[in-house]
Amino acid sequence: ETGVTQTPRHLVMGMTNKKSLKCEQHLGHNAMYWYKQSAKKPLELMFVYNFKEQTENNSVPSRFSPECPNSSHLFLHLHTLQPEDSALYLCASSQGPRNEQFFGPGTRLTVL
């Protein structure tokens, strides 16, 4: 049990759907992250939030839209995705942006 939860754990969506991934951390951290893990590729940073402010956008396409309403919650809104966006999406949190990170279990996304 890591203290970082993600929902849903699995998601199948069509290219025209709109869906959202949710991450919640119960650790009192102030930094939160979205990472993407595609098959046969290293993990990639997508977004970083520190005290609810976005501090990094790693050239992510606009069909991925993050939202951080408070330091405990992080969302990733998805719309008009492509099949190549199918991947494991991982959320993490840390006490400060360059400290040890705690990961959620991930959402396995399949885009049809």
Next chain:
Amino acid sequence: KNEVEQSPQNLTAQEGEFITINCSYSVGISALHWLQQHPGGGIVSLFMLSSGKKKHGRLIATINIQEKHSSLHITASHPRDSAVYICAVSGGGADGLTFGKGTHLIIQP
């Protein structure tokens, strides 16, 4: 942008063997992280280090800042150590982590 290289990519060993996984990076960092990922995707942070050596149970991590190199050692390996071990770095101007491709370790009984 930092480049993180890990070796070997795949490693199969017998139970009890001493395991070493290597990681090198190209640009100065604030810290290096060793992570463990089990089938199903969950990732656990094993170590975060910026200098010297850390030990936790049968796991030892070392880093040489001058050579931009780190090693993860597992002593008395056990089948439950089978997992993907990932090296990642933080700093170098970025807030998030930059990852290596991972080492897929299998420990056979």
